[in-house]
Amino acid sequence: MAENNRFELKIIEPDGVFFEGGSDFLEFTSVEGEMGVYKNHIPLTTILEPCVMKIHDGGERKKAAILGGFIEIQKERITVLAEDANWPEEIDVTRAEAARQRAKDRLARKEAGLDVVRAEAALKRAVARIQTAK
Amino acid sequence: MASMREIKRRRGSIQSTQQITKAMKLVSTVKLQKARQRAENSKPYFQYMYKTMTSMLAQAGEINHPYLKSGNSDKVGIVAITSNRGLAGGYNANIARLIQSSGFEKEKVRLYTVGNKGAETLARKGYEIAVDYPEVIEDPTFEDARQIGTRLLSDFSNGEIGEIYIAYTEFKNTVSHVPKLMKLLPIDPAEMQTEEGEAGQLTLMNFEPSEEEAIGLLIPKYVTSILYGAFVEAVASENGARMQAMDSATNNAEEIINDLELKYNRARQGAITQELTEIIAGADAIG
Numbered sequence: 001m002a003e004n005n006r007f008e009l010k011i012i013e014p015d016g017v018f019f020e021g022g023s024d025f026l027e028f029t030s031v032e033g034e035m036g037v038y039k040n041h042i043p044l045t046t047i048l049e050p051c052v053m054k055i056h057d058g059g060e061r062k063k064a065a066i067l068g069g070f071i072e073i074q075k076e077r078i079t080v081l082a083e084d085a086n087w088p089e090e091i092d093v094t095r096a097e098a099a100r101q102r103a104k105d106r107l108a109r110k111e112a113g114l115d116v117v118r119a120e121a122a123l124k125r126a127v128a129r130i131q132t133a134k
Numbered sequence: 135m136a137s138m139r140e141i142k143r144r145r146g147s148i149q150s151t152q153q154i155t156k157a158m159k160l161v162s163t164v165k166l167q168k169a170r171q172r173a174e175n176s177k178p179y180f181q182y183m184y185k186t187m188t189s190m191l192a193q194a195g196e197i198n199h200p201y202l203k204s205g206n207s208d209k210v211g212i213v214a215i216t217s218n219r220g221l222a223g224g225y226n227a228n229i230a231r232l233i234q235s236s237g238f239e240k241e242k243v244r245l246y247t248v249g250n251k252g253a254e255t256l257a258r259k260g261y262e263i264a265v266d267y268p269e270v271i272e273d274p275t276f277e278d279a280r281q282i283g284t285r286l287l288s289d290f291s292n293g294e295i296g297e298i299y300i301a302y303t304e305f306k307n308t309v310s311h312v313p314k315l316m317k318l319l320p321i322d323p324a325e326m327q328t329e330e331g332e333a334g335q336l337t338l339m340n341f342e343p344s345e346e347e348a349i350g351l352l353i354p355k356y357v358t359s360i361l362y363g364a365f366v367e368a369v370a371s372e373n374g375a376r377m378q379a380m381d382s383a384t385n386n387a388e389e390i391i392n393d394l395e396l397k398y399n400r401a402r403q404g405a406i407t408q409e410l411t412e413i414i415a416g417a418d419a420i421g
Contacts, residue, residue, distance in 0.1 A: 012182060014276045014362055016175035031351070032342050045190065046342040047351045070352060072186060072339075081182055083276060083355070 007039045011080040018085040025056035026078060037073055044073045050128040063088055065132035067125045091133040100126035138401045145394040152387035159380035166373035173305055173366045180363040187356050193339060199346060201353045203320050204296045211244050211286060211295035215302040215368040216252030218268055222372055223379035226251040228313040229301050236315055244295055274365035283358040290319055302364040303371035311371035318357060
């Protein structure tokens, strides 16, 4: 892929810079739905759902679990501010499965005083982790 | 002049105190290094978060969002970040003093304390402590910040507090830590300073979902990240302050030991002289 199709990508999490490098196509899920971004996209800021972010570069493809945050897209530069980010090899699948089960149980029981938003967020995070690790 | 034995005992006691302060200094030096590294690693995230917020609010102009104006309550919520342990010089006292001299009336302040020392001091002064999170400061995580942030925002939305401030110690460098009171909510776009040069070339940004919704979603994230940033800086400052305090304690102990050493030698010499004088006098009397 030609060099001029690439944009700069930077993923920052609270503990430091998670990823910095080039990419020519980026896939992720925002609160509005799934999105794919090439170079020269219109400037856009949007909020991210916990999701699998796919970073394409030439023929290569990297996956990372992005657990909430937001993304700022500019023509030649994309910055992701993730609340937490993991590479597939950093993810403990058994733990993520357990977390998913816990969140599902909590939602299924529909107890009074249940923080639905929080349980759903936990479920989404667990699912994003599991999908990334696959 | 104190007796030789007494001086010796005092010197021994000060020496063991010095050993303790020396050890504490070493421990806090190591901790400081770790905490400083952490604070530095987290900087890019907060700088970017702040930049995004400023450019967003600058562009958004007059948006009518509850988070951007004072609530109905005249109460002020202050997050006071101190440590759980003392012996850190003026570190904890400075935060308490900062809050007392902030100009807010005692009755109107609701405190959200992180760290025991500040909570104890301020409760004694008659401040109302709404919630205390002592364990957080031991090892602050982003999740802790999120929980506290959620609590603050819900109290703000419920009208229990009308403004939110955060009192923490800014970590400038190893020897300079500045207690700081910072306004968290409502965000006043006019108060946020845009970096120079940056302001002129703001690209027109689009938002998805709409600007108002995006602001509603972003502000909790902003609050969380500011809290987390303040926590990690406070931990670095705490260890820096303790390192300094213990360093001067060690030096002071050294000074006292030297002084006692001198006194001890003088007392010993005095005793010898006296003994000699007595012997000579005795010999003279016989001869």
